Amino acid sequence: MKIWAxxxxxxxxxxxxxxxxGVFEWTSLFGIIIPYTAFAILVLGFxxxxxxxxxxxxxxxxxxxxxxxxxxxxxxxxxxxxPSKTWEVVGRMALEILFFRSLFRNTQxxxxxxxxxxxxxxxLWLGSLVFHWSMLIIVLRHLRYFLYPVPAFVxxxxxxxxxxxxxxxxxxxxxxxxxxxxxxxxxxxxxxxxVKYISLAADYFPLxxxxxxxxxxxxxxYGLKVDIASVKDFxxxxxxxxxxxxxxxxTIFYVHLFLVSSLVAYFPWSKLMHAGGIFxxxxxxxxxxxxxxxxxxxxxxxxxxxxxxxxxxxxxxKMRKVGLPLERE
Amino acid sequence: xxxxxxxxxxxxxxxxxxxxxxxxxxxxxxxxxYCYGAKGKNLEAVGFPNxxxxxxxxxxxxxxxxxxxxxxEGIADRLSKYRSFRLFMDICVRCGACADKCHFYIGxxxxxxxxxxxxxxLRSIYRRYFTTSGKLLGRxxxxxxxxxxxxxxxxxxxFQCTECRxxxxxxxxxxxxxxxxxxxxxxxxxxxxxxxxxxxxVANCYLKGNHVGLEPQTIMSNIEIMLEDIETxxxxxxxxxxxxxxxxxLFVAPSGDLxxxxxxxxxxxxxxxxxxxxxxxxxxTYASEGGNFGFFTSNEMAKRLNAKIYAEAKRLGxxxxxxxxxxxxxxxxxxxxxxxxxxxxxxxxxxxxxxxTKFTNAASTKMVHITEFTADLIYHNKIKLDPSRxxxxxxxxxxxxxxxxxxxxxxxxxxxxxxxCNHFYEMPExxxxxxxxxxxxxxxxxxxxxMEMRLRGGFPRANAVRYVHERYGVNVxxxxxxxxxxxxxxxxxxxxxxxxxxGVHELLGNALVMDGEIxxxxxxxxxxxxxxxxxxxx
Ligand code: SF4
Ligand code: SF4
Numbered sequence: 001m002k003i004w005a006x007x008x009x010x011x012x013x014x015x016x017x018x019x020x021x022g023v024f025e026w027t028s029l030f031g032i033i034i035p036y037t038a039f040a041i042l043v044l045g046f047x048x049x050x051x052x053x054x055x056x057x058x059x060x061x062x063x064x065x066x067x068x069x070x071x072x073x074x075x076x077x078x079x080x081x082x083p084s085k086t087w088e089v090v091g092r093m094a095l096e097i098l099f100f101r102s103l104f105r106n107t108q109x110x111x112x113x114x115x116x117x118x119x120x121x122x123x124l125w126l127g128s129l130v131f132h133w134s135m136l137i138i139v140l141r142h143l144r145y146f147l148y149p150v151p152a153f154v155x156x157x158x159x160x161x162x163x164x165x166x167x168x169x170x171x172x173x174x175x176x177x178x179x180x181x182x183x184x185x186x187x188x189x190x191x192x193x194x195v196k197y198i199s200l201a202a203d204y205f206p207l208x209x210x211x212x213x214x215x216x217x218x219x220x221x222y223g224l225k226v227d228i229a230s231v232k233d234f235x236x237x238x239x240x241x242x243x244x245x246x247x248x249x250x251t252i253f254y255v256h257l258f259l260v261s262s263l264v265a266y267f268p269w270s271k272l273m274h275a276g277g278i279f280x281x282x283x284x285x286x287x288x289x290x291x292x293x294x295x296x297x298x299x300x301x302x303x304x305x306x307x308x309x310x311x312x313x314x315x316x317x318k319m320r321k322v323g324l325p326l327e328r329e
Numbered sequence: 330x331x332x333x334x335x336x337x338x339x340x341x342x343x344x345x346x347x348x349x350x351x352x353x354x355x356x357x358x359x360x361x362x363y364c365y366g367a368k369g370k371n372l373e374a375v376g377f378p379n380x381x382x383x384x385x386x387x388x389x390x391x392x393x394x395x396x397x398x399x400x401x402e403g404i405a406d407r408l409s410k411y412r413s414f415r416l417f418m419d420i421c422v423r424c425g426a427c428a429d430k431c432h433f434y435i436g437x438x439x440x441x442x443x444x445x446x447x448x449x450x451l452r453s454i455y456r457r458y459f460t461t462s463g464k465l466l467g468r469x470x471x472x473x474x475x476x477x478x479x480x481x482x483x484x485x486x487x488f489q490c491t492e493c494r495x496x497x498x499x500x501x502x503x504x505x506x507x508x509x510x511x512x513x514x515x516x517x518x519x520x521x522x523x524x525x526x527x528x529x530x531v532a533n534c535y536l537k538g539n540h541v542g543l544e545p546q547t548i549m550s551n552i553e554i555m556l557e558d559i560e561t562x563x564x565x566x567x568x569x570x571x572x573x574x575x576x577x578x579l580f581v582a583p584s585g586d587l588x589x590x591x592x593x594x595x596x597x598x599x600x601x602x603x604x605x606x607x608x609x610x611x612x613x614t615y616a617s618e619g620g621n622f623g624f625f626t627s628n629e630m631a632k633r634l635n636a637k638i639y640a641e642a643k644r645l646g647x648x649x650x651x652x653x654x655x656x657x658x659x660x661x662x663x664x665x666x667x668x669x670x671x672x673x674x675x676x677x678x679x680x681x682x683x684x685x686t687k688f689t690n691a692a693s694t695k696m697v698h699i700t701e702f703t704a705d706l707i708y709h710n711k712i713k714l715d716p717s718r719x720x721x722x723x724x725x726x727x728x729x730x731x732x733x734x735x736x737x738x739x740x741x742x743x744x745x746x747x748x749x750c751n752h753f754y755e756m757p758e759x760x761x762x763x764x765x766x767x768x769x770x771x772x773x774x775x776x777x778x779x780m781e782m783r784l785r786g787g788f789p790r791a792n793a794v795r796y797v798h799e800r801y802g803v804n805v806x807x808x809x810x811x812x813x814x815x816x817x818x819x820x821x822x823x824x825x826x827x828x829x830x831x832g833v834h835e836l837l838g839n840a841l842v843m844d845g846e847i848x849x850x851x852x853x854x855x856x857x858x859x860x861x862x863x864x865x866x867x
Binding site for chain 2: 001002005049052053054055056057058059060061062064065066067068069070071072074075076078081082084096100102103105106107108109111113114115116118124128192193194195196197198199200201202203269271273274277278280281282283284288289290291292293294295296297299300303304305306307308311312314315318319321322323324325
């Protein structure tokens with residue numbers, strides 16, 4: 001159920017787009033209204049979610065320290081893993097966000113009879129890194145459709161991505177990597193029993209959706225070719241807010257676009273928001289300096305305590321006997 | 330207390346997952362794996378809700394009338410107060426990187442001890458009542474209804490988490506199950522569902538000043554015994570003063586160090602050191618607890634217990650505070666105390682009166698960790714050490730979870746150890762420093778009745794100790810934590826017999842050369858030092 005339901009859902013999305021845009025030719029719906037709406041949902045939804053998180057304060061300074069603290073001057077502080085200054089925190093966050101530092105630590109625990117072993121296990125790190133970086137480059141490459149003239153860095157990226165120079169059109173490495181990445185992330189979810197055990201439909205759905213997007217994109221580029229010039233015209237019309245559907249674009253394009261629209265509209269309401277959340281995680285984005293600088297809790301309130309006076313009142317006689325000084329004799 | 334299973338039986342587990350989905354796998358309350366329920370009188374003493382006697386093994390947990398409403402309101406309230414909570418409910422991708430990092434999972438194979446599933450226990454309720462997808466799609470979205478069974482499951486597994494934060498180190502988003510466990514325990518506390526082993530010490534600490542419930546005269550007589558031993562061992566008569574106004578420094582130790590073997594040896598080490606350097610300090614019978622079991626019930630209770638330290642420092646008019654060897658005590662001091670009960674503007678930025686070192690890293694909180702203080706003394710050659718007095722010991726060091734992952738106090742104790750003993754060996758890389766494996770008894774789980782679970786939770790750590798025991802003949806597990814000192818002896822006895830448990834300052838006390846002392850023939854445990862004194866000519 002956890003696997004089939006999301007798979008069927010994604011297939012349904014494909015069929016909807018195929019029927020809607022291909023058979024019924026509701027091209028303005030699938031080409032203009034839905035993409036605009038989906039994009040608006042993404043932007044507004046993302047902002048909404050971030051604001052929602054930001055509305056809850058960070059009452060305590062709770063970084064998870066992963067290295068030596070700043071203490072005596074002759075003890076070497078691990079400034080990245082246990083930052084005490086803002087720029088050190090920036091360094092730590094950059095490593096997390098760009099290179100998945102914490103995932104890199106991953107180990108695998110094994111039990112052999114009465115002994116435990118902790119082996120290195122970098123596959124998840126590698127798979128995630130390959131997937132996320134490929135995604136990023138692919139998204140940036142797509143800027144070529146939305147910008148005129150195409151910026152130099154986008155062209156450079158395309159060159160780099162296609163440096164193998166195989167096939168016509170040139171094969172992009174990221175196209176291969178992204179599919180490999182998604183496949184890996186999917187396979188580990190079904191193959192590793194523990195991961196399968198914790199997985200939800202909400203973990204499979206985005207994977208299937210991304211796979212659908214990648215497949216339709218790749219089909220468009222290498223198989224069922226679409227007219228790139230029309231795609232560009234169409235994309236430009238969208239970004240300049242003079243939307244115009246161009247009839248010659250193949251149905252596969254609408255499938256691709258509809259899946260992308262589904263993904264971006266789904267994004268803010270799903271676990272994909274880890275993309276925004278990682279920036280806000282209090283165990284990572286705070287300096288470990290709470291002994292040097294007082295951290296303020298906005299909802300700190302007075303509490304009832306047991307005062308020294310009450311304590312002395314209760315134990316006065318006993319304290320006197322053992323010669324402890326008293327406030328009141 | 331349930332009979333302890335044999336090692337072979339305990340190790341009869343594997344990491345296979347059950348055939349049924351976790352939501353359909355009911356929790357089984359097996360004796361030896363859970364703590365007794367809180368006593369009514371202890372809850373009442375501090376004004377906790379739904380005070381009554383109850384037992385987790387009984388069917389009826391005597392929940393209050395509108396328990397469901399209380400829990401849901403409690404969740405809403407905490408979502409709005411803690412960004413960590415809201416965020417950690419939302420952004421987990423269930424990648425499983427944290428799964429096999431928890432010592433309770435490693436040692437039990439129970440999938441609900443994977444940090445990610447422990448979180449899902451609460452997250453599933455969050456989804457059901459606080460997210461649209463959960464409301465609409467229910468189980469398909471990983472949501473489930475809040476029932477009494479869920480409450481029991483929470484209780485079982487949130488008191489099977491030592492809030493050690495190891496999972497948080499490996500999570501790509503830093504999701505900290507300790508934080509979620511704290512929220513879970515707060516919610517349970519709203520229903521009066523605490524454990525006896527936590528609520529007892531909380532009540533004690535509130536009324537008597539320390540967890541173990543030592544009254545002032547008992548503290549004094551305990552210290553008296555230590556002083557007699559120190560005199561026998563060193564020939565030196567020392568007289569620490571308590572509750573003394575006008576001292577420069579207030580020293581606060583975990584009460585375990587004032588109470589029982591082997592903590593008292595650590596305490597003797599502190600006292601000898603302070604005497605030798607002529608420190609102008611006092612201890613307090615009122616603020617006689619550095620640890621904080623309140624931290625294992627609710628944020629508010631933790632703050633209430635912690636307030637004593639600053640209050641007493643103010644009353645006594647000291648300049649700054651020095652803190653003893655304790656794990657969760659230092660998590661609290663480093664990350665919470667100043668925020669709760671500060672600003673400590675009546676104190677001064679700590680300066681070591683011996684070396685002149687200014688502890689700027691404690692400029693606001695004004696509390697220094699004793700290993701920072703001592704490492705500084707040694708670095709400046711202010712004390713004389715004879716490490717050969719520890720030559721009969723082969724030492725390894727256990728990083729406490731809290732000082733490692735909630736502070737980063739890694740090198741200070743190691744520096745001291747390197748100077749006070751000649752045989753020091755590290756456990757394997759994957760099991761120390763920020764990756765340290767928990768003793769399995771933290772966060773208030775060091776009771777007797779849940780010994781099986783403690784042994785399981787402590788197994789990964791013991792496994793690493795066994796490695797250095799077999800390889801280098803290690804026979805001492807050094808540490809800087811009162812819970813470790815209380816918990817490890819039983820654990821070592823079970824898993825790695827022949828390894829003793831000592832605080833860093835006990836080892837320091839052995840090595841410390843005191844002015845005018847007699848020739849040492851005994852260590853602080855009053856056992857003959859091989860090659861010294863009596864048996865020289867044997
Ligand atoms: S490592 Fe973090 S994101 Fe991955 S399953 Fe654990 S808590 Fe969730
Ligand atoms: S905090 Fe420690 S005990 Fe709790 S789930 Fe994480 S690893 Fe396990």
